[in-house]
Amino acid sequence: AQSVTQPDIHITVSEGASLELRCNYSYGATPYLFWYVQSPGQGLQLLLKYFSGDTLVQGIKGFEAEFKRSQSSFNLRKPSVHWSDAAEYFCAVEGSQGNLIFGKGTKLSVKP
Amino acid sequence: ETGVTQTPRHLVMGMTNKKSLKCEQHLGHNAMYWYKQSAKKPLELMFVYSLEERVENNSVPSRFSPECPNSSHLFLHLHTLQPEDSALYLCASSRGTSYEQYFGPGTRLTVT
Numbered sequence: 001a002q003s004v005t006q007p008d009i010h011i012t013v014s015e016g017a018s019l020e021l022r023c024n025y026s027y028g029a030t031p032y033l034f035w036y037v038q039s040p041g042q043g044l045q046l047l048l049k050y051f052s053g054d055t056l057v058q059g060i061k062g063f064e065a066e067f068k069r070s071q072s073s074f075n076l077r078k079p080s081v082h083w084s085d086a087a088e089y090f091c092a093v094e095g096s097q098g099n100l101i102f103g104k105g106t107k108l109s110v111k112p
Numbered sequence: 113e114t115g116v117t118q119t120p121r122h123l124v125m126g127m128t129n130k131k132s133l134k135c136e137q138h139l140g141h142n143a144m145y146w147y148k149q150s151a152k153k154p155l156e157l158m159f160v161y162s163l164e165e166r167v168e169n170n171s172v173p174s175r176f177s178p179e180c181p182n183s184s185h186l187f188l189h190l191h192t193l194q195p196e197d198s199a200l201y202l203c204a205s206s207r208g209t210s211y212e213q214y215f216g217p218g219t220r221l222t223v224t
Contacts, residue, residue, distance in 0.1 A: 032210065043116070100155075
């Protein structure tokens, strides 16, 4: 069965520092992968997606993610974090029914 | 984010009440979803509708009853809920069941 692991529950970075959030997935075929962000009290906003092709995908708000099949990973990166990036980030993989299977999320705190 | 709306945003109900959550999407999508988000647990898929037909029901208790009268509207009817049903209920829509999903802001439900 498909699954997603986000090993970091909570990460704190300084404003202006680089960021990498980890995501590992379990899927038999080529996966469809997604990163979403959720601000407190809000729904989820799609940051980026990977379906096929170039393994480095660009998203909104300056985020990017790299699909590495050999490592079953789809890590999210940003070169310089802004205070407004503080939120919870969810990695997801498409399930067999076309639904999304989410990781438990990584909460990002940003220090001034 | 305004593509998918949910009402009410907050709901407090007793265990013997009956209430309904409403979701509306303005994106011309054909698939709609209900998810449950509880503290410290991954997002759980509850129901999937594609072209107004239910295609997924992840063994959700019968006290939750979905209704999809057309491709733009999705309801979740609630009755005789338990305190452990308190959670954020998120609605999402997509072009089809293998496309990225767009989420509404959620309904924060508290069962007393």
